[in-house]
Amino acid sequence: MDHGSPSQEHVSHLALDIGGSLTKLDYFSRNNECSNGDNNEEKSCSKESLLVSNGDKKCPVLQGRLHFAKFETSKINDCLEFIQRNQLHLGGCQHGGAPGNEKRIIKATGGGAYKNADLFKEKLGIFLDKEDEMDCLVAGANFLLKAVHEEAYTYIDGRKEFVQIDRDDLYPYLLVNIGSGVSMIKVDGDGKYERVSGTNVGGGTFWGLGRLLTKCESFDELLELSHRGNNRVIDMLVGDIYGGMDYTKFGLSSTTIASSFGKAISDNKEIEDYNAEDVARSLLRMISNNIGQISYLNALRFGLKRIFFGGFFIRGHAYTMDTISVGVNFWSKGEAKALFLRHEGFLGALGAFTSYEKHGFGDSIVRQLVQQSPLSASHAGYKIHGPLNGEWNDNESIECSVYVN
């Protein structure tokens, strides 16, 4: 996938999701249009084209791409630099149509939208227009599930299987967003949802504990390690307690984890005596399994058939998905299935992006996209075990045509 050179494309909209660990951003750029203008023109051009589009119904007026990028929140300056360099912030909308550079507004969500508001104002002169996190997550998920072909998939025993979901049969579903923490949201329709549960044992826990235990430098490194690990070294399995026998009466096989990290108590081993790989693996299983279980219990509680897992914890990581799937499958006795989203990490940012419509800017763009033509996604394919180097990584873009009423 050619990322192209963003600065040469026409940037229409930028939206941010500033989470506790990661900052996600997505922006729309038109292909091959207005690419010669300078930055100021870019901005006006974008606006113009939108205005034009409003008059012309049922025609694809904008061809472009949705780009996705992410940064570690702790290195938010990299993110600011990225925006600055690519002039992304200039594609935002001017408040109240005021001329010049006044009051540039960028949609943002996530806790950091509050925390870092001043920083964005100082550095880039833009105002973060805070969108509610849950609103954004749900809007993002609804958008993806309705608009993007082959967005959802199951992952069982290493096999990825796309699931086509009937748009009319989408609701209700449980959306589990695994960020630093985990939110569980019952979604009943567009803008209709309720945060029914959550857990504080999430991606932040994995990374935080993982860093302390393994000295990994990044989340992705930790994931990479876990891939090569063996949790039996550290977890207390049913077999360890029952001397290798299954405790079959309750359907527990000898390899079922009885107690995560439970073996670390009986050995005279110190932390250095364990392979970092094994530690990472145990940790991943513990957290994935737990999220899978709590999600299933909540789905059960509300009679929800589908559970979609999103958020940056997953990152398309096979073993994570496998563990969550196993967890859901185990506790539901096969009746519930875990579904994953290809754009899992960008739900919030996408939702923030779609929220522009609420305010009259770019109204209907996304809606029309959704309703009239599923995007033909040309997606880059995640580098599943790729390292996160803080900039321009794991990004992808969706080529899209925008139809307008």
Next chain:
Amino acid sequence: MAGPRESPILETNDIKEERREEVSLDKNKPEDKERERERDNNMAPPAGSSIHRSSSRPQLDLSKAAIQGNSEERDPTILLPNQSDDISSHLALDIGGSLIKLVYFSRHEDHSTDDKRKKNVKERLGISNGNRRSYPILGGRLHFVKFETHKINECLDFIYSKRLHHGIDSHSWLTDAPTNENATIKATGGGAYKFADFFRQRLGVTLDKEDEMDCLVAGANFLLKAIRHEAFTHREGQKEFVQIDHNELFPYLLVNIGSGVSMIKVDGDGKFQRVSGTNVGGGTYWGLGRLLTKCKSFDELLELSQRGDNRTIDMLVGDIYGGMDYSKIGLSASTIASSFGKAISENKELGDYRPEDISLSLLRMISYNIGQISYLNALRFGLKRIFFGGFFIRGHAYTMDTISFAVKFWSKGEAQAMFLRHEGFLGALGAFMSHEKHGLDDVMVHQLVERFPMGAPYTGGKIHGPPLGDLNEKISWMEKFVLKGTEIIAPVPMAPPGTTGLGGFEVPSSKGGTLRSDASALNVGVLHLVPTLEVFPLLADPKMYEPNTIDLTDHGELEYWFTVLSEHLPDLVDKAVASEGGTEDAKRRGDAFARAFSAHLARLMEEPTAYGKLGLANLLELREECLREFQFVDAYRSIKQRENEASLAVLPDLLMELDSMSEEARLLTLIEGVLAANIFDWGSRACVDLYNKGTIIEIYRMSRDKMQRPWRVDDFDVFKERMLGSGDQKPRPHKRALLFVDNSGADVVLGMLPLARELLRRGTEVVLVANSLPALNDVTAMELPDIVAEAAKHCDVLRRAAEAGGLLVDAMVSGQDGSKESSSLVPLMVVENGCGSPCIDLRQVSSELAAAAKDADLIILEGMGRALHTNFNARFKCNALKLAMVKNQRLAEKLIKGNIYDCVCRYEPAR
């Protein structure tokens, strides 16, 4: 206000004579003892044999010696044979991943005594031998012990030294006991499989594996049904015991947090389903904790957490939202958004974090998670109650708070987390229950008494050779702490406390901020199974009955009573040591007792709910138990004897005086006499001071003279009307009156006996209800027949009634014929109440008393302990009269808005 307070009469100085008398009594001790033994053999076999409530039960030793005709001097070697009545009949193990829990039962041999008083009482009360069959279970004690699994050898040593694997008596191990090749021990938990060979090799026993879940459920069901204050809620550091109606127990969710977590839906006995669980449990906490903090033990890790601040490691909602609440979804800024989430964004390494903070973050993460998953499962099955058990909790306040918070948070306050005092022993108890004849099938709440003896085989969780079986070791154990110069602040059992619930004295009990928990487990005592205990049948509403009048959950109240008991302690020790002849041995035991009891007090001050729900009655009883534990049979023996003698000497004069009065004046004088004589109370500080200032008779006279009506609580007129009627109407006399007597000496002799005599004269049967075991200077059921016999020498009414009641069978040969002939006479009887405390909990009384209550239509409760501290608010199915002099200013203010020495005469007609 009219009490004898500040009375100048009391300034008299002729007490020296009294004191000299005391000294001479001590000198004549051997003679005294001789007399005593004679009496024991001839007349009043001890009542203790059916009441196995004290841990050392010295009374039993005496009785056995008597029955066997052993005339040797009483000494510790006689004590032992009797303790060998304890047969360690059953042992069960729960061998978990981290800890081994052990439950064993030591049984008492059933004494079918030839106690004639009892036999007579039984005949009188219609307790046939057939009735005995309603107590098919034998009394005994249930012990709880735990070991760390990786120190399994200590467990084996313990079993071996206690000979638990043979199922035989624990003290006859000096003799050659036959080894049972095929001995089996019930065991559950994963280790029952893993260590099966080990047990066979080391002890030659086979582990009989019981299903883990079966055991957990059986254990929980037993505890919830049989122990009154087993379950409690825990919110913001406050424990509240919950009494659960048996009929409403099921269904419930049982969450057992061991290495892993099991969640079990329980629908009834043996009816349950494991519905869920989680692999994030106690093992995770300990395992991760070890890796992250290098703690050497689970307890150390828990201890660390108490000084931790999880905000340095957890990512809070406030951290994400810049200090703002995310109130829209009900998350406050301090809610944990992501456990350990802060460990990612900073450039800190593991070594840069405080182990305390790590431990706390970990604890919160796991507790919160368990609470949440439990609630979701309860919700799923519509279960109202969630009980949390297992060794992860360990009575650790912060853990319980976190779990409670999670359940409350996620259920929006609709579900409640509850905890069990014996949380760690569910599996072991259940395995025990799987014995075909474990004897606990039909145990009822009222048959179990929990005791908290000192002297476990553990200090700080370490086993020190063989278990402390004998008193000497126990005392040495106490002394060791003194030698070490360790102040006994509070016996905080950070480590497995063994059977006593005590240990780990060295742990300081500092309190910190809000996160600081109590650092302690709830103590688990020894459960004494006393099958003969029953609920007092005349209670109007047994379910609502609460014996304690004073609520010790009020901290000020608690502090006050602790001070009272502490101040009284030196005097009590003096008396106790003197009662045992003031020998070096007695002094040593006295010191040990004082230390042990102080430790109990300190422990309870730190954690008032440590021994279950705490009332004043429990506190007073604890003191008596503690005395008995250090083999102070009867600290006030000589004092009681002296006062009885002095009072009996003036009884004839008093009776003559009474007989000269009109019926109406007599009744008033009698009640006045009871109230006046109730001043003789060694349990009251104020009265101990009085004792030092005057003779018994002087005090009594003065006290009675000062009786001026109206008393602070004065229902005398109503009572009088019931007794004497008004005008020409003569009311029917009561059929039978139960007189709950209080102190020895003037109180019983000059107060209650004359009242009993009056009732007898009016045709009412009288049953004197007295303590089974000594408490302070309270008269016991064992002593009463002597006193009555002595009184009867001067009074025909008493003599005939006593004969009719079978009290004088041995004393007077002629009486035996008389009792047969005169069965139509109203009898005077003595029954034991089943307890050894200055107070009485009417939910647990002797079967004798319960039987005597059947035909009773009048109850007279006398004295502070039985009528004020307890039962002041109790209501009965029959008429009840509560008589007491308040000998404590604070109690007087609190209870009757009066002053010290005010009197209570409360009469409550049948409901």
